[in-house]
Amino acid sequence: MTEPALLQATNVRKHFGEIEVLKGINLTVRQGQVVSLIGASGSGKTTFLRCVNLLEEHDGGEILLDGDPIGYRMVGETRKRLSETKISAQRARIGMVFQQFNLFPHLTAGQNVMLGLTKVQGKSAAEAKEIAEHWLGRVGLAERRDHYPYQLSGGQQQRVAIARAVAMQPRLLLFDEVTSALDPELVAEVLGVMQALAESGMTMLLVSHEMLFVREVSHHVLFLDQGRVAQEGKPSEVFDNPKNERLRSFLGRFHGIFSR
Template sequence: MSTSKPTPLLQARGVKKSFGDLQILKGIDLDVHQGQVVALIGASGSGKTTFLRCINLLEEYEGGTILLDGEQIGYRVEGENDERRRLSEARVSAQRARIGMVFQSFNLFPHMSAEQNVMLGLTKVRGKPKAEAQEIARHWLARVGLADRRDHYPYQLSGGQQQRVAIARAVAMEPRLLLFDEVTSALDPELVAEVLAVMQDLAKSGMTMLLVSHEMLFVRQVADHVVFMDGGLVAQAGSPAEIFERPSTPRLRQFLGRFHGILSSVT
């Protein structure tokens, strides 16, 4: 009987990224398996968002490899010297279409209704007929609790509602991997819970998710695997229990100390 583990959906090995002389990512290794929820935590400036942007090819990374379903993202290696070459924009676009991303800012088109915002990628990128795209959009807007807001424009929606539209838009594209970058950071505190509830529902449904968040209670309750990043490196990784109950580094203990009041309520 084989005991080999399934190949991860996402594999990152030695990922490096610099902006000028400032090295942001110093060699990130990370696996995300199908159906897993992985959370990246750490102080601002530790490289979490940059790493997400490299996965989604919004930033070019100078070193290492990122594989999705065994296919290298963004580059190919060729020649006797194993030279890295950027893939064509058409190929990059095709890869990016398999990776959904929800940002801090909602990035909705202001001249389009909620339904039209969700439909746009389905018709323009996926090439679906308008009627089918509309059916999918209505399904996902209902799923995030906005069936009665589908004809509303962004200015008619609260921040939490706009972020839920953005999540519906990303999930409607049926991505293999869904990235969340601090999606509650721009929201008023009373609106955070409604967005986290949608994300928790997606996690329960088996969506593969890689998220950056400072909502530690949410991370502890929802994530399967937690990665603490510090100074562009993975400083500690493990189950929520290992990270929150048995932090092994002074930096992680210091970081979690900021959330002691929140986390102690569930210990």
């Protein structure tokens, strides 16, 4: 039996002024799946993630999380924006890890993870500390919980950011090029954490240029080109049998690591 869709996007469109960045994106993410978006810079990948997390407002189409429209509801033929209270509740069900770590410099690693647990979820300091220590341990930073961001490497800071997002127990976790700001030798440690989360059953929607990683962890891959889904399918289908010329050209940038 097929799992129901956790995230369902239908004909999602987004304009910035006169430029249409998303031109009708359709996408399904089911519980426990890892779905990846690949494509050249400017193809709309990050914009789509930001629409899912309500950091951008899509202009058309519909995005459903657990069957509930994100950000809007339809009243007849008119889209009505939800109340800020309902939107905040929807945001709380979606975690996001960004290219930049976005840690508070005046807080320790543990305090960064605890903040959302106490301020958003209303947990006690003792409970939040226990959860933070658990997740910092899961990302290999138990001994760094009292360190400030400036005392951590880029890879360690990104792992704190991942722990912070996962500690909130989101239904869906979004990753936006989380290794792009890291030195090459630090990339593997972050990808290792993401792979462990995938293997634990975390539902993930990610944007990445780490093609070997995408191929290994993804259940489904979508290649975006100029705001449209140009090809999608299982990783083996997308990487081994690219039917789209733009996809073949895109994969050709990766030094022939994929057989075609």
